[in-house]
Amino acid sequence: METRPMRADARRNYERLVTTARTAFTEHGTGASLDEIARRAGVGSGTLYRHFPTRDALLHAVLRERIDGLLGHADALLAEPDAEAALARWLRTYLAGASTPRGTCTVIIEAMGTEWAGTGLGAAAGAIRTALGRLLDRAQRAGAVRAEVDPGDLLRLANAIGVASERTPDPGACTDRMLTLLFGGLRAG
Structure with a gap:
């Protein structure tokens, strides 16, 4: 199955989530709140779970x-x-x-x-x-x-x-x- 490239806004959300998660995991360990990561990244939880279905x-x-x-x-x-x-x-x-x-x-x-x-x-x-x-x-x-x-x-x-x-x-x-x-x-x- 061929995957399409991400739209620019989706790519930005993905990168912001990874950057924010890196900080949150460093501060709070691998159990950091995913909802808090989404909030700090400025996106909804649904956006986080679309990109990352699991922790x-x-x-x-x-x-x-x-x-x-x-x-x-x-x-x-x-x-x-x-x-x-x-x-x-x-x-x-x-x-x-x-x-x-x-x-x-x-x-x-x-x-x-x-x-x-x-x-x-x-x-x-x-x-x-x-x-x-x-x-x-x-x-x-x-x-x-x-x-x-x-x-x-x-x-x-x-x-x-x-x-x-x-x-x-x-x-x-x-x-x-x-x-x-x-x-x-x-x-x-």
């Missing part, structure tokens, strides 16, 4: 650029000579980005479930898992990470670190401590 569709639109950057970063890190360091750098970058808006790690964990297949967030979680899997596989082949570690499990662990860290006074320091512990358990040998 997850709006959240995916807000996170899309960041996810694309994260996937590109994973590709670039595949050229790093130290496979374990590349994996660790990517996980740090992932968690730094996933800390805002608050609740993003929980959303990604949920989006990894089969009931999310066919959704934007489900596809994003799958792409993130695949990118992490390539970095993990490389670290495993280099003998730096235990062979039995699964990329889905590692992504769940990383998101659990993100959820725990966002509830501390210094999320960055907590993330670093937890990743150090995680890598202590991942190392082969």
Whole structure:
């Protein structure tokens, strides 16, 4: 089915909703009121739901650029000579980005479930898992990470670190401590 380009006013409403949602999600977490987002964007709730039938569709639109950057970063890190360091750098970058808006790690964990297949967030979680899997596989082949570690499990662990860290006074320091512990358990040998 061919999709028609958006009218100029519809495009402006779409962009205003994404910008406003980005701010609201940053201020109030991923559970921010959709009606309030529509109000702050200067549109009715019907306009919001025409563009974004679910909260997850709006959240995916807000996170899309960041996810694309994260996937590109994973590709670039595949050229790093130290496979374990590349994996660790990517996980740090992932968690730094996933800390805002608050609740993003929980959303990604949920989006990894089969009931999310066919959704934007489900596809994003799958792409993130695949990118992490390539970095993990490389670290495993280099003998730096235990062979039995699964990329889905590692992504769940990383998101659990993100959820725990966002509830501390210094999320960055907590993330670093937890990743150090995680890598202590991942190392082969």
